[in-house]
Amino acid sequence: MDINNNRDADIRFHNLTAVDRVYTFFYDETNNVRKLHLTPDGLNVDAPGCFVLGGIAHAGQDREIDISALRARLRIQASTKEIKLEHIGKGDFPSLLNSAKMKGILEWIGEQGLHVHFQVVDLIYWSIVDIVDSILAEVREAPLMAIGAELKDDLYRVLRSNLPATVVLLRHYNYPNVGRDRTAEFVATLLEVVEGTHGLLHDFNYQMLRGVLQMALRFESLVFLDGEKPNVLIEDFSTVYIKRICLFKHARHVLDAEPRVRDQVERHQITDNGKPFVNYEFVDSVDCPGVQISDVVAGLLGKAFTFLNRNSMGNLHAAKQSLSIRQQGCLQLLVDLLDRSIAENVAFANFVVSHEDRRRAAYLLDL
Structure with missing residues (x-):
């Protein structure tokens, strides 16, 4: 190195x-x-x-x-x-x-x-930021890159609000080794969680995070969540x-x-x-x-x-x-x-x- x-x-x-x-x-x-x-x-x-x-x-x-x-x-x-x-x-x-x-x-x-x-x-924050980083690496749009930190914050706030449920979710998908076959299902589950906790975020933040996850529904994979050690x-x-x-x-x-x-x-x-x-x-x-x-x-x-x-x-x-x-x-x-x-x-x-x-x-x- x-x-x-x-x-x-x-x-x-x-x-x-x-x-x-x-x-x-x-x-x-x-x-x-x-x-x-x-x-x-x-x-x-x-x-x-x-x-x-x-x-x-x-x-x-x-x-x-x-x-x-x-x-x-x-x-x-x-x-x-x-x-x-x-x-x-x-x-x-x-x-x-x-x-x-x-x-x-x-x-x-x-x-x-x-x-x-x-x-x-x-x-916990360090463990989940790869979700947003994977999406931004695929989208590569400057306006979204500019608010990357805010998107990470908002997803963290949602997932940290019920940590036991989040741990079960991540375990179900062998996170961080979600893999190509389960990418769409994983993103859809995250989207459901975000939509179910709407009140945790300001409306603009909620709409942006929700929109980014909706974009990720069509991705074949999430680059930082494929080929990793399951559950580590x-x-x-x-x-x-x-x-x-x-x-x-x-x-x-x-x-x-x-x-x-x-x-x-x-x-x-x-x-x-x-x-x-x-x-x-x-x-x-x-x-x-x-x-x-x-x-x-x-x-x-x-x-x-x-x-x-x-x-x-x-x-x-x-x-x-x-x-x-x-x-x-x-x-x-x-x-x-x-x-x-x-x-x-x-x-x-x-x-x-x-x-x-x-x-x-x-x-x-x-x-």
């Missing part, structure tokens, strides 16, 4: 101008379900949360990160070999905001001039790692040496104009303070985006209004870190979520 082919499309599409800068990224992950697939009883994972790959970053490649003072500040016992989220706080996102240790670690990240970075993936929604998350490694080609990427992740990443043999290229390394988190802090950052953001995904805007407003002084202060520290980091480089934040969840993130996290 050529690293330039992988990154160039994203650079052009998002008009990224700072991805050639030299940084050092430290990573950890949260909510990695390893594989998401359909079973006779539903999903192999009940209520999957948002996957987050992220952590801290700094400019340049040579900088020592000393957390000895931070450990003392947080009163981490000497017998505790490494800092992890479980040592900082437990529970959902509001509960973590109530942790004095979380406040301390966010303050420390800011004092050190470090940035935070993340890639967030809504597993997500095989693994290696492409999320590879996306960041390739995008920041000139950076150093430091990842936790989890054997499964390492094997998945290393099987993608990256080249640069035909020559082997490696800009990442796997380390033992016990020996790497940057990865330890990244465990906390990724865990906190995973809790944040899962909280956003599972609560309506009305519920979020009520939750925000009910935050204590301590929680408000901790939330503001996180917002300030995110704002400063994205001001440094907009590519530090990457979203594979619906526009509705982006709106919720804008409300709570100013993203």
Whole structure:
């Protein structure tokens, strides 16, 4: 896989101008379900949360990160070999905001001039966007391509509104391996679901989504839903790692040496104009303070985006209004870190979520 082919499309599409800068990224992950697939009883994972790959970053490649003072500040016992989220706080996102240790670690990240970075993936959204992408790849009409994101959002809203029924539907068609013989039947079933949930969408959105599905009734196949592994929604998350490694080609990427992740990443043999290229390394988190802090950052953001995904805007407003002084202060520290980091480089934040969840993130996290 050529690293330039992988990154160039994203650079052009998002008009990224700072991805050639030299940084050092430290990573950890949260909510990695390893594989998401359909079973006779539903999903192999009940209520999957948002996957987050992220952590801290700094400019340049040579900088020592000393957390000895931070450990003392947080009163981490000497017998505790490494800092992890479980040592900082437990529970959902509001509960973590109530942790004095979380406040301390966010303050420390800011004092050190470090940035935070993340890639967030809504597993259900990621699993179903191929439906719309397949239709648009066949239609190839500019006006429809321009509203592709809105069509994905609307179909996601419909299918997410009754997830158990959606899982049964997808399982019935061996999704994502619908195949040529069942394409028309699959699209007709989706159309019935959309028509039966008309009230979830604004009328214009409903008419556009309905019209696109009606167009797809005549297709012989859906290009991204043919020849795939039946009932496997997500095989693994290696492409999320590879996306960041390739995008920041000139950076150093430091990842936790989890054997499964390492094997998945290393099987993608990256080249640069035909020559082997490696800009990442796997380390033992016990020996790497940057990865330890990244465990906390990724865990906190995973809790944040899962909280956003599972609560309506009305519920979020009520939750925000009910935050204590301590929680408000901790939330503001996180917002300030995110704002400063994205001001440094907009590519530090990457979203594979619906526009509705982006709106919720804008409300709570100013993203």
